[in-house]
Amino acid sequence: MNQPHPSEHYPVIIVGGGQAGLSMSYQLQKRDIRHIVFEKNRIGHSWRADRWDSFCLVTPNWQCRLPDFPYQGDDPKGFMLKDEIVEYIEAFARKVDAPIKQGVAVTRVRRGKQDRLEIRTSDGDYTADHVVVATGGYDIPIVPDYAHSLPQRIAQVHSMHYRNPGQLPPGEVLVVGSGQSGVQIMEDLHLAGRKVHLAVGSAPRSPRLYRGRETTEWLYDLGFYDLTVDRHPLGDEARHKTNHYLTGRNGGHEIDLRRFALEGVKLYGSMAGIQGARLEFKPDLRKNLDEADEVYARIRADIDKYIAANRIGAPEEAPFRKVWEPESEPLSVDADEAGITAIVWAIGFRPDYRWIELPVFDGRGHPQFRRGVTDAPGLYFVGLPWLNTWGSGRFLGIAEDTEYLAATIAERSASQRAAA
Known part of the structure; x- marks a missing residue:
C-alpha cells in the first residue's frame, strides 16, 4: 500500500454488490452517509452464472422483501425462476442507484x-x-480431497x-449431498429420465403444504423467521x-427421498471416500x-399446536408414514459396474476471507459478530445465514439487518465526529 499519492477516503466502503450490498447502500443513502460499493463481477452475477437452468427460489415470492422494494409480480405464492x-x-439496483464500481475486486x-x-x-x-x-x-466450492x-x-x-442433464455424459449419475441443491x-x-444415485447427508427436510396452507406462511405466523x-x-x-x-419447482412441493427411492433413485449413506472407481459410503x-423425517414431523406438530391454540379452522391431514425403508445399506459400489459416468458434488461451499487481515475469525475461518x-x-458483515434471525441471509431479512447496521454506523460516526 505504499503509494506516492494518498488513498481516496470514504466514510463507508461496501464490499459486494449483491442484494445485501445494494440494501446496505440504500440504508446509508437514507441517512446521507457517503459511501462506495465495490462489486468484483456485475450486479446479479451469482444468480445469473452460478445456478442451474431450472433453478428457482425455495421460499415463496412474498418473502422477497428488499428494503422498500417488495416482490413486484402477480404471483406472490409462486417461486421465481433464475431469470x-x-x-x-x-x-x-435501479431503484437504489448505488455509487457502485463493478468489475472491481x-x-x-x-x-x-x-x-x-x-x-x-x-x-x-482506498x-x-x-x-x-x-x-x-x-466463495469456494467444496470438493473432497479423495475426489x-x-x-x-x-x-x-x-x-x-451444473447446468442441466444434457451437460453430463450418457450414463448414470451420482449426486453427493442432500441439501437444497443436491435434492x-x-x-x-x-x-429428465436419467438414472440417479444419491449419497444422502444429514440435511433436514420440511413440508411444503400442510393443513391447507403453505408451510412458510404458517412458520411466519408462528414467529420462526423472527427467532x-x-x-x-x-x-x-x-x-x-x-x-x-x-423445492419451488412447478409451483412447489416437498421432497421425500423415500418416494424417489420407490421411483428408482438409488440411495446410499453419506459419501466416505473413493478408491479408484470404487465409491464408498457410510452406514x-x-x-x-x-x-430428516423427525424434523419434518416436528414442523407439522408445531403447526398443529398453533392451529389448536388459536382455534383456527384448518383441514385435517393423515399422520406422516414412511413409504419406503432401505433393505440394506451398501457401503460401496463400483462406478463402472453400476454404469455411473458422472458425479455431481453438492456438499456446499466454504467462505474465503483471507483478504481480511483483522482478528475476527474463529478456528474454522468464520467471522465472529453480533x-x-x-x-x-469499523468492520461489519451482512447477508449471512443467521446474522441475527432465521430470516437473515434471505430476501426476507435483509432489510432489517441492513437497517440495524446503517443505524449503528450512523451512531458511531456521530460519536467519532463529537470526539474529534
Whole structure:
C-alpha cells in the first residue's frame, strides 16, 4: 500500500454488490452517509452464472422483501425462476442507484494509520472508517480431497457449475449431498429420465403444504423467521447447519427421498471416500432419512399446536408414514459396474476471507459478530445465514439487518465526529 499519492477516503466502503450490498447502500443513502460499493463481477452475477437452468427460489415470492422494494409480480405464492430473480435484483439496483464500481475486486482490508481501515482493490487503494462485507459465504466450492483419485473417465462437476442433464455424459449419475441443491439437482436429473444415485447427508427436510396452507406462511405466523440466533438452542452453531430441503419447482412441493427411492433413485449413506472407481459410503442412510423425517414431523406438530391454540379452522391431514425403508445399506459400489459416468458434488461451499487481515475469525475461518458487528472497530458483515434471525441471509431479512447496521454506523460516526 505504499503509494506516492494518498488513498481516496470514504466514510463507508461496501464490499459486494449483491442484494445485501445494494440494501446496505440504500440504508446509508437514507441517512446521507457517503459511501462506495465495490462489486468484483456485475450486479446479479451469482444468480445469473452460478445456478442451474431450472433453478428457482425455495421460499415463496412474498418473502422477497428488499428494503422498500417488495416482490413486484402477480404471483406472490409462486417461486421465481433464475431469470426472474436476476430481473428483481436488477430492478432493485435501479431503484437504489448505488455509487457502485463493478468489475472491481477487493484484495485486502487491514488496519492502517490513524485507526483507519486500508482497502486494496484492483482499482487502486482506498481508506475508510467503516467496511461492510457483503460478499456472502459461498466463495469456494467444496470438493473432497479423495475426489482426485477418481478415474478421469468419470466426469465430475460441482453444483455451482451444473447446468442441466444434457451437460453430463450418457450414463448414470451420482449426486453427493442432500441439501437444497443436491435434492433439486437429483430431481432435475430424475425428471429428465436419467438414472440417479444419491449419497444422502444429514440435511433436514420440511413440508411444503400442510393443513391447507403453505408451510412458510404458517412458520411466519408462528414467529420462526423472527427467532434470533441468541435464542436458538444451538446458539452460534445454528449458522453452520444445513437448510431444510424442499423445492419451488412447478409451483412447489416437498421432497421425500423415500418416494424417489420407490421411483428408482438409488440411495446410499453419506459419501466416505473413493478408491479408484470404487465409491464408498457410510452406514448412515437409515439414520439420515429418519432424522430428516423427525424434523419434518416436528414442523407439522408445531403447526398443529398453533392451529389448536388459536382455534383456527384448518383441514385435517393423515399422520406422516414412511413409504419406503432401505433393505440394506451398501457401503460401496463400483462406478463402472453400476454404469455411473458422472458425479455431481453438492456438499456446499466454504467462505474465503483471507483478504481480511483483522482478528475476527474463529478456528474454522468464520467471522465472529453480533448482529453483523464485529469486535474489530469499523468492520461489519451482512447477508449471512443467521446474522441475527432465521430470516437473515434471505430476501426476507435483509432489510432489517441492513437497517440495524446503517443505524449503528450512523451512531458511531456521530460519536467519532463529537470526539474529534
